[in-house]
Amino acid sequence: MADGGGEPDQLAGERATAQFDVDGMKVAWAGSRHAVEVADRMARLVASDPVFRKDTRTMLSRKELFKDTLKKAAHAWKRIVELRLTEEEANLLRLYVDQPGYVDLHWGMFVPAIKGQGTEEQQKKWLPMAYKFQIIGCYAQTELGHGSNVQGLETTATFDPSADEFVMHSPTLTSSKWWPGGLGKASTHAVVYARLITEGKDYGIHGFIVQLRSLDDHSPLPGVTLGDIGGKFGSGAYNSMDNGVLRFDHVRIPRDQMLMRLSQVTREGKYVHSDVPKQLLYGTMVYVRQTIVADASKALSRAVCIAVRYSAIRKQFGSQDGGPETQVLNYKTQQSRLFPLLASAYAYRFVGQWLKWLYTDVTQKLEAKDYSTLPEAHACTAGLKSVTTSATADAIEECRKLCGGHGYLNSSGLPELFAVYVPACTYEGDNVVLLLQVSVVLHLVARFLMKTVAQVATGKQPVGTIAYMGNIQHLMQCKSAVNTAEDWLNPAAIKEVFEARALRMAVNCAQNISKAPSQEEGFSELSPDLLEAAVAHVQLIIVTKFIEKLQEDIPGPGVKEQLQKLCSIYALHLLHKHLGDFLSTGCITARQGALANELLGKLYAQVRPNAVALVDAFDYTDHYLGSVLGRYDGDVYPALYEEAWKDPLNETVVPDGYQEHLRPLLKQQLKLSRL
Amino acid sequence: MADGGGEPDQLAGERATAQFDVDGMKVAWAGSRHAVEVADRMARLVASDPVFRKDTRTMLSRKELFKDTLKKAAHAWKRIVELRLTEEEANLLRLYVDQPGYVDLHWGMFVPAIKGQGTEEQQKKWLPMAYKFQIIGCYAQTELGHGSNVQGLETTATFDPSADEFVMHSPTLTSSKWWPGGLGKASTHAVVYARLITEGKDYGIHGFIVQLRSLDDHSPLPGVTLGDIGGKFGSGAYNSMDNGVLRFDHVRIPRDQMLMRLSQVTREGKYVHSDVPKQLLYGTMVYVRQTIVADASKALSRAVCIAVRYSAIRKQFGSQDGGPETQVLNYKTQQSRLFPLLASAYAYRFVGQWLKWLYTDVTQKLEAKDYSTLPEAHACTAGLKSVTTSATADAIEECRKLCGGHGYLNSSGLPELFAVYVPACTYEGDNVVLLLQVSVVLHLVARFLMKTVAQVATGKQPVGTIAYMGNIQHLMQCKSAVNTAEDWLNPAAIKEVFEARALRMAVNCAQNISKAPSQEEGFSELSPDLLEAAVAHVQLIIVTKFIEKLQEDIPGPGVKEQLQKLCSIYALHLLHKHLGDFLSTGCITARQGALANELLGKLYAQVRPNAVALVDAFDYTDHYLGSVLGRYDGDVYPALYEEAWKDPLNETVVPDGYQEHLRPLLKQQLKLSRL
CATH class of the missing domain: 1.10.540.10 (Acyl-CoA dehydrogenase/oxidase, N-terminal domain)
Known part of the structure; x- marks a missing residue:
């Protein structure tokens, strides 16, 4: 949607060709x-x-x-x-x-950490202050020398029973807290993760509420060193955030600022576990990952919206003798790179909607003390997080390239969109309960798959997103019945080959691991293969959830038909991209692969007249898109021209530095000085 | 190499395990x-x-x-x-x-354009001034609405016989010159490409030397509008360059400032061709692309050097109970992502060295008026440019991810390395004789391949990098004889399957095109497949040139052995990545693909102890690398910590904006104001 104003709509022609109800x-x-x-x-x-x-x-x-x-x-x-x-x-x-700014961490990490890990008493004390912004909080976990591996953290919280206090300390340079958003300049408080030491024993990592700055004048409290960790990728982007460094020099906090829901230290310094089951914490992880997948679809859809609209405006070639050029959106090469990304945006959106449901379901089950579905929810959300964020980062950059040279200008919005998004690939939001790297996450999925494969062999029936593995007899030997390109339009045909591929890759890994001297060695040696198997499993989940979405009632003329095309594009472009997987596991033949490719070409042609309307349906304002190339009205070139003059370099016609560094060069004064 | 200084060498252990002569x-x-x-x-x-x-x-x-x-x-x-x-x-x-700065364009584009397209007289007049920097020149080709398609340019140069002058004019907004480096603020002159109009007829695009700014005070000349086009991707990076916008309002230049080597306009306004063959210009294109491929290996090797060194420093996981963590370089997943990039850096380096030879060869043949090898050199350099730049951009970003969170900091050097490199994918240096987009370039290669396939069918013997196509009988039906993982170490086995894959994909395309109603329609419909065939052909060239390099004498103990391993890794990781191509064309079996993968794992283990020494061999100073993570001495964490404090945000402990925007919030003054 436009923000208002009366520019001519250069994309009106594109909008008129849509074959579906945009509102629906x-x-x-x-x-x-x-x-x-x-x-x-x-x-x-x-x-x-x-x-x-x-x-x-x-x-x-x-x-x-x-x-x-x-x-x-x-x-x-x-x-x-x-x-x-x-x-x-x-x-x-x-x-x-x-x-991005400190409020994201205050609401997104500080408050949830207290809610999830604080006792009722602690919640009563701290949450009202946080809700009213009387204090600003952040989440201080990662350290300079320790990222994803929470168990490697070095900061210590040593209990001193004589004072009933914990002593927070940074024993080494590498133990400096490093990266937490909002820490550098804005936060007054933090939830700090540190090794709990009491009675001379190290009880591992626990959370503590620590005040960092004076509430009077915002200066750091004694013993606290605070700063920003410096500039990050891109202009604008995440540089609005004060990712921070924090060092403690024997800073004392009251005992009751340890987050004590799961375990406590008594007045005497005894370490005791509460009877609250640890599994409750996993609910938070499922929640956080669900929001990360939802964010992936948002970021991807913004980039795709810009690239689709500008591809309809931009013209190039098409005529040898100076006649009108062709819209680049009409080129098959452009379509074959852009439309799978458009389809992915929708696919991630729908799997995100399903994850919302999954979170509700997990929460209800946790409340009923049913922990049976947790491992599957844990692995599946971790995998979806990993696959969707990596693919989205790549896709934003691909959209930038698809906009040609102008995509490199900040005014296109795409450089900032990329730079602000990429941290999502490395971190679970840069600051999450478990900071897990992509490879680590997929490893987790892979291990879960291996376990499931072993269990299926013993006759145990898997549930949820791994239910398909129960169908192992059929899936290990089935051959796709696809015989014409159009046969690939059948969701059952798609689902069967994606299930067979995922299962066969998992089983192959399991067999190869079993040949290794030890299971750990096998895991280590085969980890690249395991990652590929995990990706196959996650892609199957996304395809399946898209197909299930299409079984729902979706109102509006033509809406479901368009989504069916996008679903086919999403699945078949993956099939084409990972053709080696499908062929080497014997799920399809080379001819069936070629038929899938043939159908893809036809589907691109069918999506073409609907492309602009399909990105209009994201309903983004020009303000939110933040891109001259993605303007709703398509009036790109005057806007690009106008933006240029805003650059500070254009404040003067003759640049600063001319007198000192250009004029002497041009006047040969540099050279003469040598003679 | 270190720039000097006496820090302890934390990577000494890594350097001691090298099994080859680094100097060699x-x-x-x-x-x-x-x-x-x-x-x-x-x-x-x-x-x-x-x-x-x-x-x-x-x-x-x-x-x-x-x-x-x-x-x-x-x-x-x-x-x-x-x-x-x-x-x-x-x-x-x-x-x-x-x-990046204006001198790049002055030496890299302005001077060569006058050399290549100016008459002897013009060269005598302009080159001495350019050589002494009495004038600064740039290369003004692309326009706001016209990038790769030179024929679409709108700027006009209309000959006025009454004054013996050309009138340079920008008739539309989209005809504004847009992007040329050095144009915005620094250049005094430009080679401007415009439609030559004389005697009422449009003779297409020609080059003109135009003075833009006063040599006295650097102000734009009357009728000339000049400015910078605004900020670009990243901090630092290409923002040091004044990519510019230029508009002409009927600006007059003498007739003899048209570059007249290939064609002239006479005093009377007649358009005449000289007898200089057009093909001479292609030599320049081959030269420019050769430098672009060389630049790709430079950029890629810098990123790989940073990622390899930091992966040897960075530790993570490896012990459940707080014991020492493992160097991430020891993880198979890290190796399987990083070592193929290390191998690619060497592969691009060697194909770049070969291109240098090719340029000399082409130049000699041109001087002897032998144009027979030009089409092949043209297609092959275009393809190599396209494939190496795209892969390099992706690889730099992959190296950034492989450095974990710290790779996102500007002090890692990787964000700037990426942002400054990516334009190479879109442009031939942003400013080259023929500005061709990736897809356009590959199209060119594809068309060339189609032509060759057709010629081979008639019995004509192809030469140069397409000589393999003469072996069509064998390559269309051969089956790889590989039977053990180690069989893949044989260069002949590799070459055969890469040749067979490239040829079969090209032949498939040719057959499918022949089924289309017209050749043009076939080309358009099949363009995504054609691009894949072109990529296969280019990858074959790179693999072949690496293999040929290894047939040379390479002095130094162990040097050739390491390069042989890297060559195998380069080829086999491509085979794994494009497994679908090799399987669907029947070049290899699924089992042979699995054997290649098995060998890859073994090769990674063999490269592991040599990895740091293999990047030391690039011989980059810490200054040139510009990365805290890639320091020669490996002393990363103190340096990261120190860098952080340089950020302007750390000039004050309490941030600018606290009084206005944080304090009122914390003191509830915002909220109270409502009550």
Whole structure:
């Protein structure tokens, strides 16, 4: 949607060719009519407020950018309070402000950590202050020398029974807390993870609430060293966040600031476990990963929206003798790179919606003390997180390339979109209960698959997203019956080959591991193969959830038909990309692979007239997109031209430095000085 | 090599395990003993000069960065003149200064354009001024609405016989020159490409030398609008370059400023061709692409050097109970992602060395008026440019991810390395005789392959990199004889399957095109398949040139053995990645594919102890690498910690903006204001 204004709509022709109800597609994308309405309202609220402007963000210095972020955060809070926004509305408002800042960690990590790991008493004490922003909190886990491996953290919290206090200390340089967002400059408090030591014994990593800065003048408390860790990838992007460094020099906190829901240290210094089951914490992990998958579909859809619209505007070649050029969106090569990304945006959106349901289901089961589905939910969300974030980062960069040279300009929005997104690949949000690296996460999925394969062999029936493994007899030997290109339109045909591929790759790994001298050695040697098997399993989940979505009632003329095409494109482009998997496991023949490719070409042609409308259905304002190339009205070139003049370098016609460094060169004064 | 200093060498243990002569490898990499020596000398000259420091470059504002670039360019010129450097030395000095700027375009595009397209008289007039920097030139081809398609340019140069002048004009907004480096702020002159119109007729695109700015005060001449086009991807990176916008409002230049080597306009306005063959221009294209491939190996090797060294320093997991963690370089998953990139760096280096020879060969043949090998050289260099630049951009980003979270910090050097490199994928240097997009280039290769396939069918024997197609009888039906993993160590086994794959994919395309209603329609419909066939052909060239390199005498104990392993890794990782190609064309069986994968795992283990020494052989100074993570001495963590404090945000403990935007929030003044 446009933010308003009366420019001519250069994309009107594209919109007229759509063969489906865009409004219905908006509902399918957003999840409900209500979701469309509230998102639309919040997006327009942000877009129309001059404080939230971001068109010159990439030109700001680090200090200006950080100050601007503080300003926007305060203004957002003011609007949230003034307008008495609901939590849903407030979250959406923050989303559309679209500038990373300390509030993300305050609401996204600090508050949930206290809720999840604090006792009721602790929650009563700290949460009201946090809710009112009387304190600002962050989540201090990772250290300079220790990222994903929580068990390797070095910071210590040593109990001193004489004072009933913990002594927080950073014993080495590598134990410096490093990366936590909001830590560097904004936060007054942190949940700090440290090795709990009491009675001379190391009880491993626990969380502690630690005040870092004075509430009077914001200066660091005695013994606390705080700073920002420096510039990060891109202009604007994540540089609005004060990722921080923190060192403790024997800083004392009261005993009751240890988060004590799962375990406690008594007045005497005894370490005791509570009877709260540890599994409760996994619920949070499922929640966080679900939001990360949802974020992937948001970031990907923004990039795709920009690339599709600009590909309809941009013209190139098509005529040898100076006649009109062709829209690049008409080129098969452009379609074959762009439309699978469009399909992926929808695929991730729907698997994200399913994960929302899964989280509710897991929560209910946890409350009923049913932990049976946790391992599967844990592995499946970890895998989905890993696969969708990696693919999304690559896809944003691909969208940038698909916009040609202009995609390299900050005004295209794509460099910032990429730079701000990529941390999602490395971290679970840079700051999550378990900071797991992509490879580690997939490893986890792989191990889970191996376990399941072993269990299936003993006759145990798997459930959830691994239920298909129970069908092992059929899947190990089935041959696809596809005989024409159109046979690949059948969801059952797709599902069968994706299931067979995933299962056969897992079984191959299991067999090869069993040949190794030890299981650990086998795991280590075969880890690259295991990762590929895990990816195959996760791709199957995404394909399956897309197919299941299409079995629901989806209102609006033509909406379901378009989604069916996108689902086929999503699955078949994966089949083409991983053709080696499908062929080497004998799931399909070379001819069936060629038929899939043939169908893909036809589907691209069918999506072509609907492409612009399919990205309109994301319902993004020009403000949120933040891209001259992705403008709703398509009036790209005058806007690009206008943006250029805003660069500080254009403040003077003759550049600063001319007198000192250019004029002497041109006047040969440099050379003469030598003679 | 270290720049000097006495830090402990944390990587000494890694260096001690190397099984080859690093010095010998340096010679193999650089091409000769002389090349090692001169590069080393120039690199140290730059690294030891405080003016060339770049460690705070990403923190500079756009204006500061641009001024810094002017300063470095002037200082470099001063040193070149003072030290009476040879052209080879001067080029290396500029390379190691490592900051894009107007001089790149002056030497790389403006001077060669006049040399290649100017008459002897024109060269005599303009080149001496350019050589002495009395004028600064750039290359103004692309326009706001027209990138790769030179024929679509709109700028006009209309001959006015009454004044014996051309009138340069920008008739539309989209005809604004857009992107040329050095144009925005620095250049005094440009070679401008425009439609030549004389006697009422449009003769297409020609080059003109146009003065843009006053040589007295650097202000734009009347009728000339000049500016910078705005910020680009990343901090630092290409923002040191003043990519510019240029509009003409009926600007007049003398007739003799049209570049007239190939065609002229007479005093009366007649358009006439000279007898200089057009093919001469292709020599320049081959030259430019050869440098682009060489640049790819440089950029890739820098990223790989950083990632390999830091992977030897960084430790993670490996022990459940708090014992010492494992170097990430020991993980198979890390090796399987990183070592193929290490192998690719060497592969691109050697194919680049071969291209240097090819350029000499083409030049000699052109001088002898032998144009027979031009089409092949044209297609092959275009393809190599396209494949190596795309793979390099992806690889730099992969290296960044392989460094974990710290790779996201500017101090890692990887964000800037990526952001400054990616334009190479979109442009032939952003500013080349023929600006061709990746897909367009591969299309060209594909068309060339189709033509060759057709010719082979009629019995014509192909030469050069397509000679293998003459072996069509064998290659269309051969089956690989590989029976054990070690059989894949045989270069002939590798070459056969890569040749068979490339040829069969090309023949498949040709057959499918012949079924289309028309050849043009077939080309259009099958273009995604054609691109894949072209990539297969180009990968074959790279593999072949690596194998041929190994047939040469390569001195130094163990040097050739290491290169043989890297060659196998390069080829086999491609085979694994494109397994679908090899299986679907029946070149290998699934079992042979699995054997290749098995061998890959063994080769990774063999390369492991040599990995750090293999990147040492690139012989990069810490200054040139520009990465805290890639330091020669491996002393990463203290350096990371120290770098952080340089960020402007750390100038004050309490951040700018606290009083206005944080304190009111914390003190509840925002909320109270509502009540």
